[in-house]
Amino acid sequence: MIASIQLVIVKFRWLLVSLGLMLGLGSVLFFHSPANSQLASSCAAPYSTNWPANNPVWQMCWKTAENSSGVDGSGLELLSVSYKGRRVFARGHLPILNVKYDPGGCGGSDLSYRDWQNVTVPYEANNVIQANYAEPTTPPVTVCDHPGFDRGTFKGVAVEKRADRLVLTTQMQAGWYRYIQKWMFYADGRIQPQLGFSAVQDPCVERPHNHHAYWRLDFDIEGAASDGVDELNGGTWSALNTETKRPKASGRRWRVLDRNTNRGYEIIPAAGELPADSWGIADLWAVRYRGNELDDGGRVNAPNGDQAQLNKFVNGESLNRQDAVIWYRSQFRHAGGLDCHLIGPTLKLVGNW
Numbered sequence: 001m002i003a004s005i006q007l008v009i010v011k012f013r014w015l016l017v018s019l020g021l022m023l024g025l026g027s028v029l030f031f032h033s034p035a036n037s038q039l040a041s042s043c044a045a046p047y048s049t050n051w052p053a054n055n056p057v058w059q060m061c062w063k064t065a066e067n068s069s070g071v072d073g074s075g076l077e078l079l080s081v082s083y084k085g086r087r088v089f090a091r092g093h094l095p096i097l098n099v100k101y102d103p104g105g106c107g108g109s110d111l112s113y114r115d116w117q118n119v120t121v122p123y124e125a126n127n128v129i130q131a132n133y134a135e136p137t138t139p140p141v142t143v144c145d146h147p148g149f150d151r152g153t154f155k156g157v158a159v160e161k162r163a164d165r166l167v168l169t170t171q172m173q174a175g176w177y178r179y180i181q182k183w184m185f186y187a188d189g190r191i192q193p194q195l196g197f198s199a200v201q202d203p204c205v206e207r208p209h210n211h212h213a214y215w216r217l218d219f220d221i222e223g224a225a226s227d228g229v230d231e232l233n234g235g236t237w238s239a240l241n242t243e244t245k246r247p248k249a250s251g252r253r254w255r256v257l258d259r260n261t262n263r264g265y266e267i268i269p270a271a272g273e274l275p276a277d278s279w280g281i282a283d284l285w286a287v288r289y290r291g292n293e294l295d296d297g298g299r300v301n302a303p304n305g306d307q308a309q310l311n312k313f314v315n316g317e318s319l320n321r322q323d324a325v326i327w328y329r330s331q332f333r334h335a336g337g338l339d340c341h342l343i344g345p346t347l348k349l350v351g352n353w
């Protein structure tokens, strides 16, 4: 009798453990299901931003460059970005920056460098709230505004809550380079990830070179499930059903859609953006989400090892109703001076949000 009671107790314990596991698994599924993931976020002020103040349409979490993911960091990193209560990105960040010099330039025998996105450098911003956070009432002033020298004492993320847009800014340092990273969010849903390339004085900055930036946009349109990627050619959209890398071309755009609702985002290259040369490799990679593919692993110790190592992610996986990730490349050429312009694509809403 006692033995059988003990057996019952043991069985009951297993039942409790099983119930607990089921509840735990259920809550994981619950919080990751498209219907319920929209507003879930795990960040507190100031790392949580809502805009505008009244009836916010944008909600997001962010990390400083110092705390960003990736083997080389990934700059001002956004997490759990939602528009009007619907998830847009699980994550948006900048894991790869590299530079290639013309013959006679710097960068050793490869004429290139792989840079890093986890070291910031001070710039000017007013209304500093805490050491790494400001809410400037006038646009921050970075090295992009005065190439050649550093100025200012604020080191971190500036969040401008303007009337017409939300602008997040940071400024990073890799050697003599200064990288000014911005994310702009508009009331109509548009997003502009931007990067400005500048530098302080160094003999190398006068030698012609191309900067390459590779954003990683982990779209989760209304959740991670059932997303697809399309490409526009000659006015006609067609699906990219398998992982691929693509070049820019006249009239070409891309979009990521939730296949169930047809809401999504179009990726529009800026006018005049140059297609990748062989060193830049490609302009867009559409790949399936993998938790171990948040960066490309960094430079490799081989000829041209500073190049983006993204082609290894293109290995035949389906993009048909999957969790898709877009890598997008932009380029800026310095030849004869330190001019600085913000570059990057525009992301535009598709469908009725």
Ligand SMILES: [Cu+2]
Binding pocket: 197, 198, 199, 205, 209, 211, 334
């Ligand atoms: Cu440059």
